[in-house]
Amino acid sequence: MPILPMFPLGTALLPGDHLPLRVFEPRYQELVRDCMASPDGPRFGVVLISRGHEVGGGEQRTDVGTVARIMVDTELSGGRHTLECLAEERIRILEWLPDDPYPRAEVEPWPDTDSGPVDLSELTVHLGRLYGLLDKLTEGRATPPPDDLPDDPGARMFALARHIPMGEADRYAILSAPGPEERLTFLIESISSTIDLAEWQLKNG
Known part of the structure; x- marks a missing residue:
């Protein structure tokens, strides 16, 4: 080795x-x-x-x-x-x-485990909601992920994770997910937590 x-x-x-x-x-x-x-x-x-x-x-x-x-x-x-x-x-x-x-x-x-097509539609909805909230919190200064992301689902989610505020434990969970399907689950969970925090800040800020 x-x-x-x-x-x-x-x-x-x-x-x-x-x-x-x-x-x-x-x-x-x-x-x-x-x-x-x-x-x-x-x-x-x-x-x-x-x-x-x-x-x-x-x-x-x-x-x-x-x-x-x-x-x-x-x-x-x-x-x-x-x-x-x-x-x-x-x-x-x-x-x-x-x-x-x-x-x-x-x-x-440790390459990703083999996986078939991964449905990213739920992830797209969560990202849209998150960046709508971040845009309000930053008065229009939030920068969404670029359009030129990798086509491979696993690499695409790594790229998206770089544009989502999250802690190191969440980043490690995404890194250590065996393949795209598991990574998608962790990524959606992390985005959901960030959405909850952003909504709380808007309500109490």
Whole structure:
């Protein structure tokens, strides 16, 4: 199984996300140097921290993550880096290796389970309702999802999730859904919760 450098973060990274990073811890400075020198390309895995903090180590980590590719690496003074990364495919963690000097894990790609056509009509209705409410809350400044979304249902829902206010637990549920049908269920549940909150804010704001 492939072994990847791993960067646990306080966010669930979805495929297609853009990830800016500021790297200042010595262990992650070394991770960046190793990634940039890797013959397999400047790639590392990202998993959500389920308990603990990004700095210092000792955190608890989830077992589903995403591969991030470094697109831009700007080295600053003191060995620090600013990175612009793009999230690629989803992965599962098979085994964590010792953090020496930074987290590493044996991983496997985790593509979506096979699925037939997925009916997105209910999702479309919920999105329309949500953005109608957000438009009122922001006095017309809400920006709905773009029209040029992927045709593949699973990838389309990842793209839509980037435009919906939600917590990291909801983002992780969407990331770790086995396939499009399960992802659709989680996405609708998350949108429904956001609709309830928006309606409460409009009523009590």
